[in-house]
Amino acid sequence: xxxxxxxxxxxxxxxxxxxxxxxxxxxxxxxxxxxxxxxxxxxxxxxxxxxxxxxxxxxxxxxxxxxxxxxxxxxxxxxxxxxxxxxxxxxxxxxxxxxxxxxxxxxxxxxxxxxxxxxxxxxxxxxxxxxxxxxxxxxxxxxxxxxxxxxxxxxxxxxxxxxxxxxxxxxxxxxxxxxxxxxxxxxxxxxxxxxxxxxxxxxxxxxxxxxxxxxxxxxxxxxxxxxxxxxxxxxxxxxxxxxxxxxxxxxxxxxxxxxxxxxxxxxxxxxxxxxxxxxxxxxxxxxxxxxxxxxxxxxxxxxxxxxxxxxxxxxxxxxxxxxxxxxxxxxxxxxxxxxxxxxxxxxxxxxxxxxxxxxxxxxxxxxxxxxxx
Numbered sequence: 001x002x003x004x005x006x007x008x009x010x011x012x013x014x015x016x017x018x019x020x021x022x023x024x025x026x027x028x029x030x031x032x033x034x035x036x037x038x039x040x041x042x043x044x045x046x047x048x049x050x051x052x053x054x055x056x057x058x059x060x061x062x063x064x065x066x067x068x069x070x071x072x073x074x075x076x077x078x079x080x081x082x083x084x085x086x087x088x089x090x091x092x093x094x095x096x097x098x099x100x101x102x103x104x105x106x107x108x109x110x111x112x113x114x115x116x117x118x119x120x121x122x123x124x125x126x127x128x129x130x131x132x133x134x135x136x137x138x139x140x141x142x143x144x145x146x147x148x149x150x151x152x153x154x155x156x157x158x159x160x161x162x163x164x165x166x167x168x169x170x171x172x173x174x175x176x177x178x179x180x181x182x183x184x185x186x187x188x189x190x191x192x193x194x195x196x197x198x199x200x201x202x203x204x205x206x207x208x209x210x211x212x213x214x215x216x217x218x219x220x221x222x223x224x225x226x227x228x229x230x231x232x233x234x235x236x237x238x239x240x241x242x243x244x245x246x247x248x249x250x251x252x253x254x255x256x257x258x259x260x261x262x263x264x265x266x267x268x269x270x271x272x273x274x275x276x277x278x279x280x281x282x283x284x285x286x287x288x289x290x291x292x293x294x295x296x297x298x299x300x301x302x303x304x305x306x307x308x309x310x311x312x313x314x315x316x317x318x319x320x321x322x323x324x325x326x327x328x329x330x331x332x333x334x335x336x337x338x339x340x341x342x343x344x345x346x347x348x349x350x351x352x353x354x355x356x357x358x359x360x361x362x363x364x365x366x367x368x369x370x371x372x373x
Contacts, residue, residue: 010046011053051354057088058354062308066150074199075149078305087311090139090304091352097131098346105339108332121330128329132345133322136315139304143312145295146305152201153294156232160246163238164259167277169193169206198291205232226251234293236286241266241274255289257282314351321345 001016008014019025042048047064050056056064059082066079081087104124157165173193191206205228229235229251237253239246241260247268249256258268262276273289275282297303306312325341328334347355 006053006055009055010049011055012049057085059087059091059311059352060085061354062310063087066307069150071150071152071194071201072196072199075201078146078149078307081304082307087304088353090135091349094132094135095346095349097127098342098349101128101132102339102342102346105329105335105342109335109339125326125329128322128326133319133326136319136322136349139306140312140315140319142297142304143306143315145297146307147309147312148294149200149305150307152203153233154231155202155204155234155236155290156228157204157206157236157238158229158249158251158253159238160240160243163240163243163246164277165238166191166206168236168238168257168259168275169204171277171280171283172204197287197294198296200291200294200296202290202294234290236290239268239272241268247272254293255286257286311352314348318345318348321348 001018003009003014003016005011005013017029019029044061044065047056047061051058051061063079063082067076067083070076070079101124157168159165169191172195174195192203193206194201194203196202207224207228234255235251235253236255236257237249238257238259239249241258241264244266247258256269256272258266258272258274259277261274262279262281265274273282273285275286277283297305306315321341321344325338325345328338328341331338
């Protein structure tokens with residue numbers, strides 16, 4: 001199938017060979033192509049060519065990888081919005097505002113003999129704050145949640161033996177992943193299950209119950225439980241409503257659950273979330289609490305998120321230059337410094353879209369792409 005330029009994915013003339021799925025036939029086809037001088041594509045080579053030929057900006061290219069790696073429908077939708085150019089258009093709008101401000105500052109530098117009124121500088125400062133700094137700050141506020149939407153989070157369930165930790169894991173997983181028993185010390189290792197909280201990918205870990213004593217294997221399980229709790233993004237402490245001795249957590253947790261409240265209603269501390277894992281009562285409230293700790297943002301169709309570390313670093317760099325520029329914008333003797341900081345901010349923003357040291361940026365971005373995409 002022939003895709004003539006510039007209407008192909010890469011913007012070049014592209015020929016696609018389509019064959020049936022026989023591995024023998026496909027290997028023979030590839031061998032013949034190699035003999036004719038073809039070479040295997042490098043990681044991300046087709047998308048890189050699309051960027052170099054102006055078919056995509058760099059943020060859209062990164063969205064290709066994000067679409068492939070998305071673990072939930074919600075993260076997939078956000079990646080698709082970025083692929084469609086939502087983030088790029090937002091960044092370009094900020095850069096346009098910044099370009100206008102650079103032009104005004106450069107004009108002040110071109111006519112140093114003119115006495116520029118303070119009101120003019122005050123207006124420039126207000127425009128810089130309202131049209132550039134505030135939009136960049138708003139984008140940065142989405143970064144923690146945006147990155148978590150794609151990277152996910154680890155949640156550890158901790159507590160004494162036989163309080164319902166494994167039952168909670170099974171309830172959240174939707175199937176019996178962990179063995180549930182009345183015998184203390186049944187869970188001896190860290191069991192993990194992947195699931196979603198409001199569209200955010202989460203890996204939840206059931207850990208061994210913490211108590212004194214136990215054999216060598218159980219003590220090793222408790223050591224691993226402590227390690228899992230330290231390394232987790234969020235910890236859930238589970239207590240048994242029928243056993244007040246289980247109510248006090250050995251370490252500080254993010255969420256406290258009082259299980260078996262369908263049997264008794266104890267006068268426990270207010271910060272406990274009452275649940276019945278067996279009856280599946282209170283689990284929706286638990287999910288809401290988890291979403292809060294995950295930094296969930298209620299998004300409209302027009303929201304744009306920062307979803308990767310590279311963008312966050314560049315936006316922080318942009319903001320640093322902008323604040324320095326604003327500090328000097330009213331000092332005519334430092335207008336050259338103001339102009340330089342504004343240009344540096346423009347360059348940092350441009351790095352998100354692939355404007356600037358293009359080869360270096362492309363090498364970094366496409367290093368982690370899958371082969372041939």
